[in-house]
Amino acid sequence: MSPHPLSDRALAFAQALVRMNTISDRSNLELIEFAREHLAGLGVQSRLTWNAERTKANLFATLGEGKPAGVIVSGHTDTVPWEGQAWTVDPLSATVQDGPEGPALFGRGSADMKSFIAIALANAERILAGNAPFAVHFAFSYEEEIGCFGVRELIADMRDAGVKPLACIVGEPTSMVPAIAHKGVWRYRCCVRGKEAHSSLTPHSVNAIEMAARVVGKVRDMAEAFEREEPRYDGFDVPFSTASVGQFHGGIADNVVPRDAEFRYEFRDLPTADARAMQQQVVDYARSLEPRMQRVAADTGFRFETICEIPSFLGSRDDPVTRLAQRLAGEAGTTLVAFGTEAGLFKNAGIPTVVCGPGSIQQAHQPDEYVTLAQLARCEAFMQGLADSAEIG
Numbered sequence: 001m002s003p004h005p006l007s008d009r010a011l012a013f014a015q016a017l018v019r020m021n022t023i024s025d026r027s028n029l030e031l032i033e034f035a036r037e038h039l040a041g042l043g044v045q046s047r048l049t050w051n052a053e054r055t056k057a058n059l060f061a062t063l064g065e066g067k068p069a070g071v072i073v074s075g076h077t078d079t080v081p082w083e084g085q086a087w088t089v090d091p092l093s094a095t096v097q098d099g100p101e102g103p104a105l106f107g108r109g110s111a112d113m114k115s116f117i118a119i120a121l122a123n124a125e126r127i128l129a130g131n132a133p134f135a136v137h138f139a140f141s142y143e144e145e146i147g148c149f150g151v152r153e154l155i156a157d158m159r160d161a162g163v164k165p166l167a168c169i170v171g172e173p174t175s176m177v178p179a180i181a182h183k184g185v186w187r188y189r190c191c192v193r194g195k196e197a198h199s200s201l202t203p204h205s206v207n208a209i210e211m212a213a214r215v216v217g218k219v220r221d222m223a224e225a226f227e228r229e230e231p232r233y234d235g236f237d238v239p240f241s242t243a244s245v246g247q248f249h250g251g252i253a254d255n256v257v258p259r260d261a262e263f264r265y266e267f268r269d270l271p272t273a274d275a276r277a278m279q280q281q282v283v284d285y286a287r288s289l290e291p292r293m294q295r296v297a298a299d300t301g302f303r304f305e306t307i308c309e310i311p312s313f314l315g316s317r318d319d320p321v322t323r324l325a326q327r328l329a330g331e332a333g334t335t336l337v338a339f340g341t342e343a344g345l346f347k348n349a350g351i352p353t354v355v356c357g358p359g360s361i362q363q364a365h366q367p368d369e370y371v372t373l374a375q376l377a378r379c380e381a382f383m384q385g386l387a388d389s390a391e392i393g
Helices: 007-017 029-041 112-122 126-130 150-162 201-204 208-229 275-294 320-329 344-349 373-387
Strands: 046-050 056-063 071-074 096-099 102-106 136-141 168-169 181-182 185-193 243-252 260-268 300-310 335-337 354-355 368-372
Touching: 007 029, 007 096, 007 102, 007 112, 007 344, 007 373, 029 046, 029 056, 029 112, 029 150, 029 368, 046 150, 056 126, 056 150, 071 112, 096 208, 096 373, 102 112, 102 373, 112 126, 112 136, 112 368, 112 373, 126 373, 136 150, 150 344, 168 320, 168 344, 185 275, 208 260, 208 275, 275 300, 320 354, 320 373, 344 354, 368 373
Parallel strands: 071 136, 071 168, 168 354, 181 335
Antiparallel strands: 046 056, 056 136, 096 102, 102 368, 181 354, 185 260, 185 300, 243 260
16 A cells, blocks of 8 residues: 555544543543544534533534435544553653654554544545535444443444444454454453351351352353363454453451452453353353352352443454455454454444554553544545545445
């Protein structure tokens, strides 16, 4: 693909968005208002959907009203925090300087994934003036990083408005190589209630830590079974589903049988696996332990809470949107990615989807996060090509 110079406008937009602090536990309204005002200046109206506290919003806008519904350009506005990381630049500085791969934009969210949103906004006027026979929809969401919560409201609102897009491009960092699959991310909290007692009287107690440990062991047994038995899905770094425990808390003293314990665990399922069935195995095993616990104390047992459920994504090399992304990116091949995205939610809503955006996941969430200007230039060429695409596919 011939080199395409990055416009000053696109870089300025990317720097502006990176300088906005939109860590997931903060409001994203500064960015949403920036986008809405910019689009309004071009005569494009935006639909907003809010969280319960109205401190965060999704934005959905159609560029090309009157044209047949077409392609969603999707990105999340939130970022992960940087506290405790060893940054050498201010995470909100949006500094442009030489990096390991040449000139790059540094800052939290530069790769994941504000630059994609910025390039879409910077080229909105170009999209409006383009020759594509279909509309382009901007879909910018909140709280992707903590569970893909905002996009669910956005998709529901889109349905309520009668918008039926033909395709979706999620601009997560894939180095501009179209990605057609990723694993799901399913996280749960297990809370165990036992019966406390002096540690000299253990037969009169239910040890919450020990009961929790049995279920932790079940999760580990499942992980080993996935590795041993599950059919491989070539292309993933880890070509089978995984399970792991990330946190464990419980107990107050060495000589007190603990009443309470809690642990958190996750499944990362292949697109061909069933994560809900995995979770049901854990729940069923825990329930099998309760009768013996409750013979000691009736109020003992297990309680499960869902932290997040991000479905896996499986597209196809033959999907028109995949071919479109390949053509626009100048890439003959496709890839699979290990990280979760909103793509599975769009796909489950009946919208053929591909993941393709600038930068590498190797830089995302890291200190001194960056995206090269060369990647941004490729993304801008991609966006401008979309404006003049004769068809999807």
